[in-house]
Amino acid sequence: MWRIPFFTFLLAIFMSPAHAQGGAWQACHGVASPAGPVLGDCRPIADVVDPQGREIWIRSIVQAPADTRPRVLYVAGVASSEAWLNGKRLGANGRPGxxxxxxxxxxxxxxxxxxxxxWRDGENVLVLRLSSFHGGLRFARPMSAVAVLPYPYPPRIAPLAITFLAAGTLLAAAFGFGVIHAMRRTGTSLILAAMASVATLQAIVESLRTLFDYSYPLHAWRMSAIWVLAAIFAVLLVRYVSTRFLPGRRGVITGFSLGLVGATALLPGFDVKTIWALILGVALAALPAAAGAWRRLPGARPTLAYLTLFLALALGLPEWFTDLSYFLLAAGLVLPLLMVEVVRLGRDDRGREAALTRAASQPDRLTVASARGVELVPIAEILAVVGADDYVELRLAGGRSLLHAARLDGLASQLPAGFQRIHRSVIANLSRVQRLERDGDRWRLHLSEGVSLPVSRSRLPALREALEAPSVAVAA
Structure with missing residues (x-):
């Protein structure tokens, strides 16, 4: 595997730069000949070496190595290349044209x-012929590196091992959340499964450059995939946190995150796009987490603290964050959440069993497990029950509301006959109905207080039939 080393590390530690002796590459007019390239009209390159959409000849001076270790020329970039040292052909990568x-x-x-x-003593002339007509997207810095490196390379498998360990952990978490979703059908478990899956895919895509010697036209697709996966992870993170701690605003917050994270496509450079997609997603996710911490919702404060750490590392160490720590932090986020989900589901099951036992002895009250503790709520005071993923919101008389750790399907079977499902996420107390009216092509149910409730078309006939019963008076 000598063709697949950890070049970033090597460039930082062992690079004998191709721009030694004054440091500048020169662009020349050149032609190939049996005796080597013939160059003329060479001029210094002021900015970056850019062969995109053209053929260029470049040269630089490198010093002969001071030791006897073998050397190789390493060329990385979106281009085909051909190289000579002191007029002797080193080889070709594809065929420039x-x-x-x-x-x-x-x-x-x-x-x-x-x-x-x-090699010659002292100065040596390095010449490259480059062209890039198949790169697809245009890069601001198409050539990552051109360097003379010692060989063999020291083994540096730790970064790759860490990335694979994080990817395996994330894949296991995705499977765990998928199982939870299959058992309980909770929206948060589905979002977390998607988050873990996306982070796993990005870890794999990030490792492709090290694992596979791919053709340079694929590099644009790889970089695009990294940004897209980072953007999806950011939006899913916002969706998850807003669903947990600010369910009434999750649609607005998610829509805003889609627009803001999607706008990073306009930024220059794929690394910048990826970093800012993650930073914006974490910053937006911190807002509903802060709202949940202020309302003292369970789990809000640890989530806010973790997102703050996530954001601090992203802003303080952006390159390290995108290359490695993103996967570690993603794994560190979803694994505790997986454990919390498993513990919470078990606790909720026990809580529901206890609630059913207490409710059987007090049929006129509902036992509610909320952030304030356990509360016995008179069923007659419940105006409506609105689903909020694996919680429900109880809207009570007097403008009060409570979050209850239960699911809408379970409550539908516990509430008495005066309550009816009028929408996939709404149960209404029919004894509190004032009127049923059309709102455009939709129907709304107005209660004695509070905001009106949506009525789905599939449940409208059953609702009309219930409202026409003698025990319910309604002005249609």
């Missing part, structure tokens, strides 16, 4: 071994 039809795309990373006899 002056037009798309003449070019054969090379790999994104290429290594050219340098024979010891090619």
């Amino acid at each position: 002056s037009a798309a039809q003449e070019e054969i795309p090379g790999r994104y990373q290429a290594i050219f071994p340098i024979r010891e006899v090619i």
Whole structure:
């Protein structure tokens, strides 16, 4: 696997830069000949080496190595390449050309071994011919590196091992949340399964450059996939936190996050797009978490603290964050949530059993497990029950409301006959109905107080029949 080293580490530690002796690459007019490239009219390159949409010849001066270790030329970028050292051809990566039809795309990373006899004492002339007609999207810095490196490389498997460990952990979490969703049909478990799956996919896509020697035209697709997956993770994170702690505003918050995170597509550079997609998602998710902490909802404060840490690392160490810590933090977020979900589901089951036992002895009251503790609510005071994922909101007389750790389907069987399901997420107390009226192509049910409730078309006939019963008076 000598063609797939950890080049980022090597460039930082062992690089003998190709821009030694003054540091500048020169762009030249050049032609290939049996004796080597013939260059003329060479001029310094002021900015970056950019072969996109053209063929270029570049040269630089490198110093002969001070030791006897073998050297290789490492070229990474969105281009086909051909290299010479002191007029001796080192090799080709694909085939550069002056037009798309003449070019054969090379790999994104290429290594050219340098024979010891090619080196001269002192200065050596390195020449490259580059072209990039098949790159797809245009990059601000198409060439990642051109460097002379010692070989063999020291083993550096730790970063890849950590990434794979995080990916395996996230995959296991995705499976766990999927099982929970299959058992309980809770929306939060489905969102968390999607979050873990997306983070797993991004870890795999991030590792492709190290694992596979892919053709350079695929690099644009890989970078696009990294940004898309980061953006999806950010929006799912916002959706999850708003569903848990601010369910009444989750649609607005999720829609806003879609627009704001999607706007990062307009930023220059894929690393910048990815970093800001994650930062914006975490920042927006912190808002409903803060609202939940202020209302003292269970789990809100730890979630807010974790998101704050997430955001601090993203702002303080953006490159480290996108390369590695994102996967570790994602795993650190979803794994505790998985354990919390399992514990909470067990606790909820026990709480529901106890509530049913107490309710059997007091049929006129509903035992509600809320953030304030356990409360016995007179059923006659309940105006409506509105579903909020694995919680329900009890709307009570006098403008009060309570969050109850129960599901709408379970409450529908516990409430007396005067309550009826009028929408997939709403149960109404028919004894509190004032009128049923049409609102455009929809129907709304008005109670004695509070906001009107939506009525689904499929449940409208049953509701009309119930309201026409002698025991219910309603002005239609």
